[in-house]
Amino acid sequence: MIRTLSTACAAAALGTALAVPAHADGEVRVEPSRAEPGETVTITAPTSCNDPVATSNAFPYGVQVQLSSADDPTSGRPLGQTEIDSAATPTAYSVDVKCSDGSTITGSVEVVPIGTGPGPDTGGGGLAALNGPRDWGAALAAGAGLVLAAGIGAAVRRSRRDRTEFDA
Structure with missing residues (x-):
């Protein structure tokens, strides 16, 4: 029984390993993957496509983007650019790429509200991740909470130390 089960599992694994997807060299990529309305992607x-x-509902109505490998001679991958529709509502949208073989x-792109996009590429510092005044408020609240917790910890420690000295 165990040998039969092992043989069946091995055959299934071999069948999965031999199955080659239609486009084995990758998938559709959209950069940036999070974009604001009106932003170019x-x-x-x-x-192999x-x-x-x-096409996508995130693109202006009826826009079909022809991708060309001549636009990216380094990788040979076909690419093209378009803008996110200025009236696109913030949500995730699929981006469908149709190949000549049918x-x-x-792929996908997430449309985010204006002012909350990825921001400039500044080297990945912590401040680059903050997206506006409301984020500063959260950072300040977290900092104040840490200072308060440290103060309480110091007061408790001091009261225990004072109590031990008094008892001795």
Whole structure:
């Protein structure tokens, strides 16, 4: 029984390993993956997808983006650019890339409210992650909480130390 089960598991694993996806060289990428309405995004498709055309409800009505490998000679991956629709509501949108063989590969982009996008690439410092005044309020509240906790800890320690000296 165990040998039969082991053989079945090995066959299933081998079948899974031999199954090659239609576009083994990758997936659809959208950069930035979080974008504000009106922001330009770059869509990249796998090299195995010939004559790719990208569509999404996040793009202005009816826009179809023709991707071209000539636009990215370093990787050879077809890419193209478009803007996120200025009226797009903040949510996740699928980005469908249709290849000439009729297959469709799907990626995604998250539309975020204006003023909460990824911000400038400043090297990844902590301040680069903050997205406006409300984030400063959260940071200040967290800092004040830490200072308060440290003060309480110091007071408790001092009261215990004073009590031990008094008892001795």
